[in-house]
Amino acid sequence: MKKTIVITLFLLITSIGSVFAKILKVPSEYSSISLAITASADNDTILLEPGIYLGEIKIKNKNLL
Secondary structure, three states: OHHHHHHHHHHHHHHHHHHOOOEEEEOOOOOOHHHHHHHOOOOOEEEEOOOOOOOOOOOOOOOOO
């Protein structure tokens, strides 16, 4: 019983962060990958739709999925 409660609490706590995570779509919502990165927060996902993307990408201090 106690083990089940601990496991349930662990799963609940670890899943809370993903509840607030967003999916940022390039280029339908953001015209460039860089703009999506700038708009993102930790645990967000940047989804690249099919296409060719040119340019340089720098990711600093971001925990993206």
